[in-house]
Amino acid sequence: MKEYDVIIIGAGIAGTGLAYNLNKECPEKKVLIIDAKEPGSNASYGYRNIMESLQKEYNFPYEHMYKGMKIGIEDRIFFTLNRKFYFIDYKKICNKLLRESKAEFKKGFAKEFNSKILKTDKENYKFKYLVDCSGSSFFIKKKLRHKLPFRYWMAKTRVLKNDLNLLKPIENQLYKKLISKPKIIKEDIVGNPCTPVLPLVYKNIAFLGDSFGNPVTSSACGIKPILDTSKILSKAIKKNNLRLYEKEWKKRYLEIYIRYLVPKYYTYHKLKYFQKFKKPTSWFKLIEQFEKYPELFETMFDGEKQFKLPKETKKIFHKSSKIFQGAYYIYLKYKYYKMSKFYRIN
Numbered sequence: 001m002k003e004y005d006v007i008i009i010g011a012g013i014a015g016t017g018l019a020y021n022l023n024k025e026c027p028e029k030k031v032l033i034i035d036a037k038e039p040g041s042n043a044s045y046g047y048r049n050i051m052e053s054l055q056k057e058y059n060f061p062y063e064h065m066y067k068g069m070k071i072g073i074e075d076r077i078f079f080t081l082n083r084k085f086y087f088i089d090y091k092k093i094c095n096k097l098l099r100e101s102k103a104e105f106k107k108g109f110a111k112e113f114n115s116k117i118l119k120t121d122k123e124n125y126k127f128k129y130l131v132d133c134s135g136s137s138f139f140i141k142k143k144l145r146h147k148l149p150f151r152y153w154m155a156k157t158r159v160l161k162n163d164l165n166l167l168k169p170i171e172n173q174l175y176k177k178l179i180s181k182p183k184i185i186k187e188d189i190v191g192n193p194c195t196p197v198l199p200l201v202y203k204n205i206a207f208l209g210d211s212f213g214n215p216v217t218s219s220a221c222g223i224k225p226i227l228d229t230s231k232i233l234s235k236a237i238k239k240n241n242l243r244l245y246e247k248e249w250k251k252r253y254l255e256i257y258i259r260y261l262v263p264k265y266y267t268y269h270k271l272k273y274f275q276k277f278k279k280p281t282s283w284f285k286l287i288e289q290f291e292k293y294p295e296l297f298e299t300m301f302d303g304e305k306q307f308k309l310p311k312e313t314k315k316i317f318h319k320s321s322k323i324f325q326g327a328y329y330i331y332l333k334y335k336y337y338k339m340s341k342f343y344r345i346n
Contacts (some may be wrong), residue, residue: 003126004032009119010133011035011111012042014209016094017227018131019101021234031103033118034110040094042135052084054224060093062086073283079291110139129237134212136193144202147214149193149246196257199338200246206233258332266326279318289313
């Protein structure tokens with residue numbers, strides 16, 4: 001029976017990204033990645049945009065570079081965000097990360113595991129650390145009966161004849177003006193968990209990526225936080241101390257996730273008895289504020305930093321909105337406090 005320092009279940013961005021960062025942090029570690037399909041095959045949608053900082057850090061191949069992004073509502077443009085975005089092929093970057101990680105890759109279905117052995121449909125393997133990067137299949141979390149993410153990004157995508165993926169538009173969408181008679185060749189419903197659930201560590205098992213709700217809820221740019229989290233896990237494995245992983249992740253990200261979840265709860269969570277008291281903020285007024293303070297939009301789009309709203313921006317929110325969002329914040333803080341207490345780091 002072959003033995004590995006780290007076995008990773010799943011060859012998406014989480015699994016291949018972890019293997020890549022493990023090779024940088026501790027190249028002496030023997031790493032195996034197992035997936036039933038080829039690397040990057042289980043992505044919710046095959047192409048996406050990434051920011052310049054991420055492209056430079058990993059030197060990802062890209063299909064196209066955009067000089068900016070048009071920001072608006074329906075068919076009205078308010079302003080252009082002047083920063084570079086790189087349109088990438090998800091499978092290509094997963095294969096690049098795997099190739100440069102020097103990890104071993106094997107096709108197979110993970111079936112059962114204990115504290116030392118992973119059983120697959122083909123053979124069994126010994127491990128020191130097991131990492132669940134199985135995405136929304138939640139292989140290990142379901143086996144352990146852990147809680148699963150409780151909020152998801154849901155969208156309908158359309159693949160056009162030029163292989164660009166777009167969220168399904170409402171009738172008055174800007175792209176209909178820019179692309180004449182687009183030929184739709186494929187439609188899919190996609191869902192990505194965007195609420196992290198604890199624990200991130202259980203004994204000598206760790207969770208990474210969609211398997212614990214790793215993408216930031218502020219935007220659909222989930223690749224960056226997953227890769228950044230893989231670096232935290234790589235350093236913990238290097239030090240042979242998985243406890244550091246969850247502690248460092250919570251210190252770095254948990255408050256940010258909660259603050260970005262609050263407005264999502266307020267907007268989409270339907271409280272039967274309080275709906276009549278909710279006063280929604282005008283999207284047009286909000287976009288106008290982004291036009292005036294583009295750095296605010298960039299911070300929110302990046303989904304990394306906590307931020308303070310200018311006084312002028314705060315005024316567009318109704319008092320009831322502030323009260324409800326304050327209540328949601330307290331609720332989420334308590335929810336994660338209970339999670340931390342229930343699932344103590346082993």
